Amino acid sequence: MRVMLQIGGVVEGTAFPEPVRVVLTQPVGKKLKVGGRGLRSGQYIELLLDKTQVDSLRISPPEPLYDGDASTFRLAIEAARLSLAYEYDPYFSLSIARVDPLPHQLEAIYHNILPSPQIRFLLADDAGAGKTIMAGLLLKELKARGLVQRTLVVTPANLCFQWQREFRDRFRERFDVLRGVDLRSAYGTNPWQDKSQVLTSMDWAKRDEVKESLARAEWDLIIIDEAHHMSASDPEHKTERYQLGELLSQKTDHLLLLTATPHKGDPANFCLFLQLLDKDVYGDVRSLEDAMQRNHAPFYLRRTKEALVTFPDTNTGEARKLFTHREVRTARFMLDGPEFEFYDALTRYIQNQSIRAAADASARGRAIGFTMAMYQRRFASSIHAARRSLERRLEKLEKRLRRPEAVVPFDERRLEDIDELPEDEVTQVVDEAEEASLPAERRAIQEEIADLRPLVQKARDLEAREVSTKLNKLREVLSDQNIFGDPKTKLLIFTEHKDTLDYLVERLGKGTKDRPGWGLKVTQIHGGMPIGDRDKPGTRLYAEREFREEAQVMAATEAAGEGINLQFCWLMINYDIPWNPMRLEQRMGRIHRYGQEHDCLIFNFVAGNTREGQVLETLLDRLWEIRKELGTDKVFDVVGEIFPANMLERYFRDLYAGRTTFQSLLDRVVKDVDMERFQRITNSTLEGLAKRELNLSAIVGRTAEANERRLVPETVEDFFLQAAPIAGLSVKGKGSVFNVGRVPRPLLAVGERLEPRFGPLGKEYRSITFDKRNLTDDPTLEWVTPGHPLFEAVREQTWERAQDDLRRGALFYDLNRTQPARLEVYAASVADGRGRTIHRRLFVVEADSNGGFRVRQPTI
Known part of the structure; x- marks a missing residue:
């Protein structure tokens, strides 16, 4: 008809x-x-x-004619209801993310940040509070609401892997890391605009040539990690990083700044930082002072590590502290006669080269000073690392003598932010500096070769005689900690240098044919290894898994300092001490983190009779004295504000070049690491501005409410299995694991349309589950929930193909009713002043035969 x-x-x-x-x-x-x-x-x-x-x-x-298919009609209403699940569940993202969040994380996102129609927020919890988790929860909630499709995360380069991994593994969000090679290969296109979820390095993005293309892209959400790097001393002296922050602030509606050190105790400096959130609201210090007097700042949240607790135990009702105790000890050793003679000879060589470099104001002079300081650091690491470094330099000099080459140009700006770079890029910069430091004149080359040959021979002799008081000290510490007697006690040992890593792996493990090792099962992580996955040998994630399941020892460079989670290990050794003290906290954070059930013990190895060892020992002692006095580990979080990453290296270069004395250097360290300066930051009134007591009882109550209203796996499973045939899928399986098989082409087209919001739809799904608990036994299962591209494609296809049945209406029979009624389904939304939908609800109006009306839930 x-x-x-x-x-x-x-x-x-x-x-x-x-x-x-x-x-x-x-x-x-x-x-x-x-x-x-x-x-x-x-x-x-x-x-x-x-x-x-x-x-x-x-x-x-x-x-309506009420002749539509009732089953399809019901599935379509369920599809609409499931698309709005976030409106009914106050903690919706917990139903779709592989996280078990803590009370302070829920409070931050759901009580403080998410309620804002436009998010411009500074989240400044202490290190280790899980700010990446909080950012992921926020992202999922905003994407579920359709408010965010394009997201940019800006972070120090060495943290890109950590962010990429956390978002992928915990939230099923795939981010592309954008680097220089991507920009150079993008002829006629703008990769910032082409990709919808991007991770990038702060120090790369601040470059003028990068900002030019970045300025042409708009974002829905920008997250900036370690945002304190974007501070400015005053309006007339804005750093390149601060200028990048200003640009990004203008390119997004929603901006989240993350840092554990939001201020330096200076209101004027902090006010400039907050202007990245809103120039008008924080236009002057007076506005900040008003907020300080009211002790209220809705834009700013900060909780200290000591205040963070778990959910109360269901049996005892007790909430435990989030972090266990940690103890740090100095493992002091003294170089013996032959070792000290080698150290003395190496120091003279380094001083002679450094004095020459001091007279050279060019980039080459800077490269020489940096390279010589690096050689001294490598000796402090191990004689093996020093020997390999000197041998490589000798080989390069001899090659240049045989075949003179043009002087290699060197961009000394590459050294400024070297501590922020991932290890593979650090290696590249070090190699470039080392190459640039080589002399060009034949006579200078010959003179340096003459200086180097006896040094190399001394190092070889020491190694051949197995002279190493440091290695002996390591064996002593391991014996005291019963490493050799208890295979279940795991050890994480850090070094800055790949040569030392190779040496430790050999000595701790099987050794060589001529020199047997200590027989421990050893795995390793270094910057030359790809990230990979947990099932591919030779990758970082495989090594992490191997350490958890098989190996007793993990030897690692700074590549494991971020993004690797080792809370199943409680014993750590810093075989060499990084000259950037912030690295120590990053290393300790691999084991001293949430989920650690044991008190942690950390040993710092220091040579007590070398100048470098004495300076490092003084620095560490000062930090621990201040930590004891202030009663907080925050000392290690803010040390970068007081003692910048490259300060110690500059001090040592001055020492080697004869610009300062050893005693003056020690005095400078004591003066710089000053109790008053730490107190100015940790006890600042700016701290009180943002500190908020955790309302644990409110969080527990709301969590109980969320559990009652949460989508149960059975609901998701029932809908999917019934809707799958409409979407062209043939689902097979029994129990709680199902095989979907290949995804049909029409459904792939739907998935492609939804990709900006939910990510790419796979072409085949063999093993899926709807219950998160099944992942405990088999983490390789594909967990399908609302927000998963497969679920959303099926839901959308069902909705679209049911439109005719929805318009026609359908008849349903209720055995418990005696009178007919008409049910009308409505979707209502609330928009903000700019027309953006901020809330949507689905509800049913029931009209009975007597003319009465009442509102029903869509689950009817």
Whole structure:
């Protein structure tokens, strides 16, 4: 039967871009003007149609005929309800993310940040509070609401891997890391605009040539980690990083700044930092002082490590402290006669080269000073590392003597932010500096070769005689900690240098044919290893898994200092001490983190009779004295503000070049690491501005409410299995694991359309589950929930294919009713001043035969 075109009816056809509810029909000559509202967009559409076009329209009557398929109708309503699950579950993201968040994380996101219609927020919890988890929860909630499709995360380069891994593993969000090679290869396109979820390095993005293309991209959400790097001393002296922050602030609606050290105790400096959030609100210090007097700052949240607790135990009701105790000891050793003679000879060589470099103000002079300081650091690491470094330099000099080469140009700016770079890039910069430090004149080359040959021979002799008081000290410490007697006691041992790593792996493990090792099962992580995955040998994630399941010892360079989680290990050794004290906290954070059940013990190895060892020992002692006095580990979080990353290296270069004395250097360290300066930051009134006591009882109560309203796996599973045939899927399986097989082409097209919001849809799914608990036994299962691209594609396809049944209506029978009733399903939304939807709800109005009305839940 042909349905007539009427006002209130719905028409579909090739002439219209979407289904339209008719509000106007008007003859115009031999044609018909038809106007109406699009059911998807809400926009008014008006067309002039000829008879052929009118006849081709699919028309649904204004009043339902109630002859639609009841099962399809019910599935479509369920599809609509599941698309709005975030509106009913106050902690929705917990149902779709592989996280078990802590009370302070829930409070931060759901009580402080998410309620804001426009998010401009500074989250400044102490290190280890899980700010990456909080950022991921926020991202999932905003994406579920359709408020975010394009996200940019800006972080120090050495943290990119950690962010990429956390988002992928915990939140099923894939981010592309954008680097220089991507920009150089993007002819005629803008990769910032082409990719919807991007991770990038702060120090790369601050470059003028990068900012130029970055300025042409708009984002829905920008997250900046370690945001304190974007501070400025005053409005007239803005750093390149601060200027990058200003640019990014203008390119997004939602901006989240993350840092554990938000201020330096200076309100004016802090006010400039907050202007990245809002220039008008924080335009001057007075506005900040007003907030300080009220002790209220809705834009700013900060909780200290000591205040963080777990959820109360269900049996005892006790909430435990989040972090166990940690003890740090200095393992002091003294170089013996032959070792000290080698150290003395190496120091003279380094001083002679450094004095020459001091007279050279060029980039080459800077490269020489840096390289010589690096050689001294490598000796402090191990004689093996020093020997290999000197041998490589000798080989390069001899090669240059045989075949003179042009001087290699060197960009000394590459050294400024070297501590922020990932290890593979650090190696590249060090190699470039080492190459640039080589002399060009034949006579200078010959002189340096003459200096180096006896040094190399001394190092070889020491190694051949197995002279190493440091290695002996290591064996002593391991014996005291019963490493050799208890295979279950795991050890994490850090070194800065790959050569030392190779040496330790050999000595701790099997050794060589001529020199047997200590027989421990050893794995390793270094910057030359790809990230990979947990099932691919030779990758970092495989090594992490191997350490957890098989190996007793992990030897690691700084590549394991971030992004690797080793809380199953409680014993750590810093075989060499990084000259950047912030690295110590990063290393300790691999084991001293949430999930650690044992008190942690850390040993710092220091040579007590070398100048470098005495300086490092003084620095460490000062830090621990201040930590004891202040009673907080925050000392290690803010040390970078007081003692910048490259300060110690500069001090040592001054010493080697004769610009300062050893005693003056020690005095400078004591003066710089000053109790008063730490107190100024940790006890600043700015701290009180943001500190908020954790309302644990409120969080527990709301969590109970969320558990009652949360989508249970059975609901998700029932919908998916019933909707799958409509979407063209044939699901097989029993129990709680199912095989979907290949995804049909029409569904792939739907997935492609939804990709900006939910990520890429796979072409095949062999083992899926709807219950998160099944991942404990088999983490390789694909967990399908709302927000998963497969689930969302099936949900969307079901909704689209049910439109005709929805317009026609359907009849349902209720055995518990005696009177008929009419149910009308409505979707209502609330928009902000800019027309953006901020809330949506689905509800049902029931009209009975007596003219009465009542509102029902869509689960009816």
